[in-house]
Amino acid sequence: MSAAARAVPASTGRIDRDRDNEVDRLTRLIYLVLGVSAVFFGALSLRPLLEQAPGADFPLVAACWLLAFGVPVAMGALSLWAPLRVLRLLAVIEGVVFVLAIAEWLLFRDGRLPEGNDIPWVITFTAIPAVCVATVARARVAWGYVILVSGLSGWVRAWSSSGVEVRLIGAKDSLYTLLLISVFVGLTIAVRRIATRVAAAAEADRAAYSESAARISQKHERLTVDALVHDSVLSVLLMAGRGSVDIAHLSAYARQTLGRITGLNAPPPANLVPASVLGDRLRTLTAELAPGTAFASNLGARPVPALVVDALVLAAGEALRNSLRHAGLASSAPARPVSRSVDVHDDHGTVVVRVRDDGIGFDAADVPADRLGIARSIVARMSAFVGGSARVFSRPGAGTEVTLAWTPDRPAAGGDAPASFSAMFSMLAPVVRVIIVLFVVVHGVLAFTGPGAASWFPLELLAFLAVSAAAVLCTRAAVNPLPAAQTLGTVALLAAAEILMFFEVTPQDTAAFAHWHLGAITLVLLVLAMRGRNRIAWSCYGGLFAATVAWAVVNGLPAAGGVGLVIRHAGTLLAGTLWVFAARRSMATLTELNRQRTVRDAAELAETTAIQERHAQLARLSTLARPMLERLADAHPLSADDQAECLQVEATLRDAIRARSLFVEPVISAAKAARARGVDVTLLDDSADRPPGDMAPVTAAVAGELDAAASGRVTARVLPAGRDALATIVVDSDRHRIVTVTADGMLG
Template sequence: MSATSSVEAPRRPALWPQRLRDLWSVSVSLVRSRNAGPELGADRVVRRFGLVIGLVGTIAAVLELPEIIVQHRSVPLIWTMITYTVAFGMLPVLAVVSLIAGARLVRAVAGAAALGYLAGMALVMPYYYEIAEAPGLIWAHRLVMIGVLAAAVAWRPWAAVVYLVVTAATPGVALYVMFDDTTVLSVVENFTRNAGLCLLFLWCVVHARAAGARVDRESLIAGDRAAAVAGTAARERERARFAVLIHDAVLSTLLDASRSGSGGTSVVVREQARRTLDQLDATRFSGADTGLLDASSAVGFLRAAVHEVNVGVEFTVHRGGNENELRMPLSAAGPLAGALAEAVRNSLRHAGVPGRRVRREVTATVGAGGLLVVFQDDGAGFDRSSVPADRLGISASILGRMRQLPGGAGFVESAPGQGTLVTLMWGNAGSVDDVGET
């Protein structure tokens, strides 16, 4: 055997910890990609409570296991396993889902956990006498709070209160039905004790969720106000600049023209008029305004423009993973908001259908490269070819604005009886590749 063959090759270290971390990161990214965008305060509260309840409930289930084994010594093993799994099986799932998924899935799993615990209390009843022979309170009647907290995360307050009443009353009612020496007073005392303790924690969860929702509403209102203030400031700047132009250029041109007499216009006046027209044309999209809007401000600007026309129009936002990189000039946000507002106004004027309510909605998709805004209604619709030439609402106020906007584009699709779809796009430096990323 050669000398080289006797030397062992160096062993590579195991990479499984890194692979597990990569797998976890990919799983989290896949789940959260369905809920892209900044997390609302109310949803954050739901996820935090879901995580706490899932972990605490799982720990409580493990700690109760020895007591459950003692109380179920006369119960068939398969029935014990089914009861235990139904009562506590969704709690670890709730903890994991709260880490990687959105609030909607967390609420669904929390509801399943609450119903599972209630089902576990029911599954104890066929072997109630055997379980009650063991010392101590029946395990399913000691952890009512876990189910109530899961219900508070999953459902509306009134539904959680109904769940609390049912679960808090079950232990006393079971004792009253199963044992003749149980009095009504002891049932009431049992219910009062269980309900009082659970009601305190239920109140905490409900008010925390309400506080999160209140923060979201205030943030939305503040964003709309900021966008409205920015829009007003931009319009005031444009109005002032236009007034200066009229005073300095247009009026002076007219004055020189009036002094030139009827014998014709001088070369100087013609040149001055040409320069003035160029200046007026440049006012449409001036680069002098250096104000930039981020993603939230741009969306708020558009929402304010829509709700200024009609507050009943539904406005939905989809955000890409890198929407924070968006920087939209006010000079671009103004025409886009104007075109969108005109689309809403046209729908309100012409899309009505007798006998039913027309649904109108705006969907804004935000990415680092720009914005994609879609307005849609299910109203009367129209035939583009039949629109008179003097009707400028579509040709000038919508499509014309978007054609003149650098990086902008607009499309209108409609047919009689099939509603109208208006698509407006703006891409930074003319690029809209990133806008569709949701």
Template structure:
């Protein structure tokens, strides 16, 4: 209300000033009536109560009145003096008004940017959460369900063993829906107990040991990672590492140090890690699990005849970029912070134009004092360099070296300014024209977060001017004390404003990060539940009936064993080639396998939505018409010129179909 009254009443005050009052009644030491000294403040605060359109109209009405009042105050002034002094003080207010307008617009832009950041963060979090949940479910399916279905095809007559495998598969499906809190903490000792129990179910001879503090805590997500990798490693060792000449020793070591490490070793037949075929998914699943946990690493060391070592190491809490992984941390990492300088538009072209224009007007005031042109030009150049340093984009607080250079500008400009004053100069306040401009630069430096340097720069300039006034022949002329007071008050007010702005943007950043973190957590939870439900719905329809059948005491017939193997292959295809494995394509693969064809689906890259349908049609056609022994369909990694290759291998022929990355897939 106070600002509104001030803005609304000032125009009539200026209008009646030359007609209703005598000049001497309002004159100050400057020779100006005092109402005209505060019109810069009025303009600066006007945008707080006026829209942009009304503010422009206010300036149009305001200009002639200021010119008239200045003309009335400056008896004997030339038209040049009236014009310069009419523009200079309102222009200072216009700089403040520009900051106010930019702050208002920045707030609106900030709202839009925050909304966009919320959407982007939610999408990113949903994608990551979906991939993480998919990897978790794929791991459970691979470890138990696929193993159980494959066991049926290879062990038809062992009803009891099949029932045990079926029960483990059903338990794995049930664990998909188990509530899991990744932020929960357990001790290393509890981890060892779980590892020992899980490994004993696979091979009761496995030795599990602990080196370190059993009371150290770790995240439940870390424990889940160790448990799943260890169980899969032991299971693969039992399947593939046994030797005919002796028993194989298997050891699981849990070591507690800076990182927690689980090391699984055996002295079995070993293998060559680089020669693992695409149909063997154990290492791929383990690697995917490790990749989903921030800071974890996987080591595989094996060679034929020399045994195998698999080691997974991870911090007790998942990390991202060296710090604990949290929703707040992720939001802070992906959110551009708001700065005080950014809020007032200090890095915009408008700020550069306003400051340069104000410098030009202030220089015009100094020019009328008949200063030495060389030193006058040097003063102008130094201040112009200060503007460039101030508005150039950089991090806030402004880098210290740049801020130190900028803080030196007012003092250098003051030295050049007083050197330019000669015997022919007018020793009025216009002769010290660089003072206010230097103070304005320091005032805006506080917005860049360098308060101490700003005050040092302003005090250095003040010391130069005070020293000049004390040692010059003119001494302390009448309005010098008022100038010192004005410069001090200007920097003090802007410093207080900058402190308020920095606190405000700190709260804004905290609220933005927290809002984005909440949106991220909500999106993660929804995406994880959606992916889990979709996967479980599919598995309940396809896999659970077969697993329930396995738990029944009746012997499996040949056609049931074939169905189990086809189902195992179907689920394996969904894990191994998810970007390719649509239901029609999986049906075509099952038909080909029923004809005795070995089908391998590999998805190493993504398929664009507009290419997927036509690619699927080509792949189904190739599977249904194949007469070879094996068909391999592979989607290549992104960046390759070929989208997909389909290779037919037969007894007397090989045929290769290449599908390019183009819209003309039908021509392939």
């Protein structure tokens, strides 16, 4: 099991807790909106309470009022800091209190209310307890409660009405209440589901991103150690094995290399450093390696991961060293002067480092596969990071340009789940269709039944059709905000309905639901606010308010009477607007929290994996190379056997870098023995860290061929994933032959 796999479970527990916190955050905002809405509806119901409560029963009625509005107000006040179990308990209490308040009305009130004031205060806030129940109960329970309180609301209205056909009035009230609270309960259930879905998808993304970050970190540590081996250890061992450097210089190189190995055990650098640190380090490195090289940097102080800075500096240093070694040399001409430049800049958020020279250049096809400078120390080093890349461009006679780049990665938080509030309508589609049908049916009943039916039937019919068309139009599009054409069409239809009804009824009409159009228009405006057209919705309501008051005054009613007709509908629009604002803000916050937690968890897991991998790699390096490096550091003269051992260790380390999946027993021992017999052994791995699941046939075949070779050359190569064959073995000994290893172990 990999280090990444071992570390994942430790993170999963915290991920579950984070998901709960995200959903709970949304619930708290709903409680806050309920508290604010309760203040508004409580204020609106205060006057009806004082007018409708008989003197003897006033203490009991006042206690019901205080409980009915005090509980949600307390929820709002406590929403941001109280334990959620307390808030849930208050929500349950509010649901029960509302039912008890209705029961109190039915049990202790036996008189009718006067005409024009026959809407009991107790049914003016039905949506608040229904939403409270929807925040703590399952959807079925919430919808059951909606049906219950809608029926009770109609019963109380019929019980208290002084008009004729009180049963019809009660039925109308039940239908209208059902329509109104279905909108809020449907939104509550949908947003809770969206939040849960987003959190669950974010959990999966977080685990996948963390696993990916762990693999990248693991690869980075391997490449860091591989680069050290290539840049220092192999060089020292080759110099020792070939006897090309005097013992004093060799000893100094060995001590320096041991120091670099020890340095890898130092604590990891800070997570983030200013980008200007990269410019400063590259300026110093350039001055040390290649004095006279043109240098330019325009990096600012924005944060960059310290590991990325290290990788860019090391890769740029390798590019400079390659330029110094090869740019001025040609097999058929003497060395010539070479101009070099290093440029560091920020390209729209991407950190770019370019190392150029105008030297002799090279053809990439001519670079042997076993050369590691470009492949490992430059390209692989940068590709180990998400957003990292390296490109080497060169042509014979045209110089060389190495471009290193790193672009910050912003992980997704929520995957394909709907992370925005606009996704609510796609999830609510079945409920929206039911509510639209209910809207049309309810307002048809309100408009065309009972003694208040219009004398100018065609005008009321046209107004009804206009409002119904507006309701359908503003729910058709699946995108938010609602497209401009549909928004303007909705507003025009509502304005037409309002004007038609001004000619149809009078403000003095006291029949139940005579002014049904005011509530219908407000409900459609509420949908506009939900569809991202909040300013237009409130502007239209302002126009409706002003027109209604003017209509009342023109028809001989005081301005206060006009205000009374329309002001109670403001509570519906206000509550909906606050609710939508809270939900949108919560969704945006939830998405950002998911992103932050994904980055945090990935960083923690990557750090743990990096430490484990670094220790494993250094332990291997210490076992293979440290004893010989320490002997070289002591400056003792080397015998022929010592030199041969240095070359053997160098070859073994090269195998570990170039052919990681083959660096296992029995291949290691077979390769060492073959080299001791004079066989030229080359082991390569082209599987790109995706070796075959079962390497046993490959390792057995490679070890067998190495054991059988007495001279010549053996080249074993693990092939890229997806091939029919797993590996090829090329043997140049007494005769040339190619062995192909398949998944079933067959040799061809």
